[in-house]
Amino acid sequence: HVSTQDAHAEGLDVVGGELLGAGAANGPKGLGLVLILHSYKSSWARWSCAHSVVCSISSAHTMAQPSENTAGTVTAPATAARSLSDHPIESVLELVSRFDTRGPRYTSYPTVPVWGAELPLAAFDEALAEVRRGGRPVAVYVHLPFCKQRCLYCGCNSFITQSEYRIDRYVRALETEIGQLGERLGGAVQHEHLHLGGGTPTYLPPAQLAGMLDALIATIPGVEGAERSVEVDPRTCRDEHLALLAERGFNRLSAGVQDVEPEVQAAVGRLQPFEMVRDFVARARAHGFESVN
Numbered sequence: 001h002v003s004t005q006d007a008h009a010e011g012l013d014v015v016g017g018e019l020l021g022a023g024a025a026n027g028p029k030g031l032g033l034v035l036i037l038h039s040y041k042s043s044w045a046r047w048s049c050a051h052s053v054v055c056s057i058s059s060a061h062t063m064a065q066p067s068e069n070t071a072g073t074v075t076a077p078a079t080a081a082r083s084l085s086d087h088p089i090e091s092v093l094e095l096v097s098r099f100d101t102r103g104p105r106y107t108s109y110p111t112v113p114v115w116g117a118e119l120p121l122a123a124f125d126e127a128l129a130e131v132r133r134g135g136r137p138v139a140v141y142v143h144l145p146f147c148k149q150r151c152l153y154c155g156c157n158s159f160i161t162q163s164e165y166r167i168d169r170y171v172r173a174l175e176t177e178i179g180q181l182g183e184r185l186g187g188a189v190q191h192e193h194l195h196l197g198g199g200t201p202t203y204l205p206p207a208q209l210a211g212m213l214d215a216l217i218a219t220i221p222g223v224e225g226a227e228r229s230v231e232v233d234p235r236t237c238r239d240e241h242l243a244l245l246a247e248r249g250f251n252r253l254s255a256g257v258q259d260v261e262p263e264v265q266a267a268v269g270r271l272q273p274f275e276m277v278r279d280f281v282a283r284a285r286a287h288g289f290e291s292v293n
Helices: 004-009 089-098 121-134 164-185 206-219 239-247 262-268 274-286
Strands: 013-019 033-038 053-055 138-144 191-198 222-232 252-255
Touching (some): 164 206, 222 239, 239 274, 252 274
């Protein structure tokens, strides 16, 4: 149980959270509390998400409160909380109906609804100038939105294409933007984190991926020991991709695996047998990747 006061004592701001239970008037009892805690720096160019905490608490009606003895030790409550299955099905269905609405994806911060349609160029230049003056390493994220096919559960900004021309146009535009950043940063900024997301970054042909990375690393070089990570699809990531990533200092791979049951894979539109994932992890290890999740 993390209270708002506890969060503020740790120097964190509570930017999201809703009480679902604990006798609250706005919902069924005993179903939990979710808090999203973030640390937000003054410049939007250097924001970072510090903590995400999911706390589950039970209703005062279903669980006794912990007590503290004279020695200052917290003891467990005498009675346990009821499980979700103990609640009337009508209560559960009412909760589902009430919260079956669209909302911003919590994986992006600030969330999309607060974004503006236009970013004035002067504000963009000033933000980059502030980064340059700060002299601190930065985190760089590159979005490569292309995929071979749509996974039915995906909510990411992705684009399904078989057109090499379309991919090439995007990569050339991205390299142009990297060049523009280089002019503004003047080689004075290094990165300590570099992440490629998508989409499927390794859906790009190896030569295109290598060229883009070389331009980026030359423009914003990494500090010693920089973390470089990439999201990969075991179905499309070839040994050529693994080799070029390892040669450019990538040290972490995140492979998409939603489930290993064939029926579930068919339902979500992502067929990749367990053996394929196992063999991919072995190939990644052979190329020197120690952090594979």
